[in-house]
Amino acid sequence: MSEQTKYILAVDDEPSMLRLLEISLRQAGYQPLTAKDGKEALEVILAQKVDCVVTDLHMPRMDGLQLLKEIRKTDSELPVIIVTAQGEIKSAIEAMKNGASDYILRPFDLEELELAIKRALSFSRLVVENKFLREEKTVNTGLIGNSPLMQQLTASIRQVAPEKATVLLAGETGTGKEVVARAIHAASPRREALFVAVNCAAIPHEMLESELFGHEKGAFTGAVKERIGKFELADGGTLFLDEVTEMPMQLQAKLLRALQENVIEHLGGNRPISVDIRVIAATNRNPLAAIKEGKLREDLYYRLNVFRIDLPPLKARLSDIEALAEYFLAKRRVAISDQAIQVLMGYHWPGNVRELENVLERAAIISGNQIIQPEHLPTEMLNSNGEFAATNPATHGLSMTESAQTASSNTLSLPSAVEALERELIAKALATTNGNKSKAAKVLEISERSLWYKLSQYGIG
Known part of the structure; x- marks a missing residue:
């Protein structure tokens, strides 16, 4: 410090x-x-x-x-x-x-x-x-899931946590950027100091400079007393700047200077204040595209992008859904059926993990805190027969055309096409692993419990 x-x-x-x-x-x-x-x-x-x-x-x-x-x-x-x-x-x-x-x-x-x-x-x-x-709201710093992508993410966190290097987290909204930032802080030598998060998109531009750097008394109308900013508050710890591309360009220049010199000044003041912080920034934009659009200074990008971590969307790690569901529902002591898990795994999750958490909370309420069944889930996740709608079969490695070809040639039934595709993939996985169910489940990136359910559902011996 x-x-x-x-x-x-x-x-x-x-x-x-x-x-x-x-x-x-x-x-x-x-x-x-x-x-x-x-x-x-x-x-x-x-x-x-x-x-x-x-x-x-x-x-x-x-x-x-x-x-x-x-x-x-x-x-x-x-x-x-x-x-x-x-x-x-x-x-x-x-x-x-x-x-x-x-x-x-x-x-x-x-x-x-x-x-x-x-x-x-x-x-x-x-x-x-x-x-x-x-x-501060209580936020869990644990990472849930054991898919290859999550294992890679965990390895990156372990690699960068002991260092002081700035980290840039890139990923879609709802992928858990703040959770990852907290995990980096918790595994770092700064873990005993504060983790301070600032959402640059949620604070009005005219207030953001004061929020970050603090202000002197009388610096502007309403500044009735001196206030320390988040940089000083995080001294010795970690400062997390979420949605950094939403920060005004003029303020980005001041941020760059603070990162380079480890010195800040209060708004309305001229007294240099030394700070010792580790900065983790995050964005849901493509950083290079943001530079072209004039949303991000190129020199600031290179200063932040010392160690970059790209967070995978939930649709790319569907095998983690069961573990995530069990984690979110454990707080309410609510269970979820295998059939409902299959519905969740057939959805494309544009809102990622945050959407999954909200969907499960709503389903728990509708179920009366009993076992969650498919009918407790949003209707857009179900087809007209009340069965799960696999809206993104391409994530399993086949195109929609290839998927349809595995179904009967005289039908356009989506459930039939999905069933035929799943049967084919399960058969290939079992053949590849010589019938080993545990290994086949890993190949398919689903839980072994989910595989046994499908074997029973489709009558596969």
């Missing part, structure tokens, strides 16, 4: 003490700010960034307790350390009740002060991180 200069405001009405604090803070590596009473301290806080306040309790015009209360009216996270005398413990306790981070007693050791500041800054960051985590 990068070390950023911290601004510590010392407040005391005694000039000698104020000077001592200023020197001590500078020697400890902080940037000191000073004020001789509470009112002057508020002016400093309003004017610029302050990371922590160290204030005396007794001062003219506005004392330390009043200053604390005024700060808490607008900022619940700024650490405030109270300095008080030995006989004023009750006042210190009252300050703690009003939101003080800590208190130290006069006369104090400078190492004690430095320790209190470090403790307050660490706690402040934890407050920000916990607030973020509470707002």
Whole structure:
């Protein structure tokens, strides 16, 4: 995690003490700010960034307790350390009740002060991180499926996770790009730090810069206080930029600079802030086509495309549907029949895994949380006879013309054509594997349970 200069405001009405604090803070590596009473301290806080306040309790015009209360009216996270005398413990306790981070007693050791500041800054960051985590939706980082394509995807994740290289995830909507990004983070040395996700398409363009880089107080109308952005929040961890091609071109230039220099600036500010993050970007567009369309800067693309992973659509890994269905339905403790699995495997899934999850949730509700049957699935997945409609037989390696030729020459029945095709493919798989059902299922990219069901359905010995 990068070390950023911290601004510590010392407040005391005694000039000698104020000077001592200023020197001590500078020697400890902080940037000191000073004020001789509470009112002057508020002016400093309003004017610029302050990371922590160290204030005396007794001062003219506005004392330390009043200053604390005024700060808490607008900022619940700024650490405030109270300095008080030995006989004023009750006042210190009252300050703690009003939101003080800590208190130290006069006369104090400078190492004690430095320790209190470090403790307050660490706690402040934890407050920000916990607030973020509470707002984050719980997302599973597991990858479901054992198809060859998923095995290849898992191998790519294991390969890139230990590195700091930027990763570009490309794939259709609903293929699980954020799930893959979280899996990379979870397997990386940064796993103990935050994973911060930003959907660049869901945030208005005029707000996205502030969301990413933060802003200073007064940077724009409504900026009533300083705000840290997602880059700072992800410091030491991983920043996931979803739908990066939807980011305005001007902002893409600022992103490129941040990635190259590991330095950002708040909107409305000119103070460089060092960050140490790993960036994973994602897009559902063809990146090269997006460059031609003027949606993506070419130099940013090459900066993001250090390690590219293409996520397979669900229609290319139909053998994973059973495992995915069991995973999604386990949360509701609902089972699904073999017949319903066959219906799901005969669909072309334009919405990919996200569509499958939604379909299963709807089916579970319709079934009354009982075993899901084909009739509980959307009608577009069924033909007029209530049987499954294999809308994409080409994914099994044959064209529609070849599929139809395996059926009776005097019928155009889709179910008959599908049945003939499945019989032929199963027979070939069994012949190739000398009748080994387990190996045949792997050749067909279906579960062994599904193969046994088809053998029984078609009366194949």
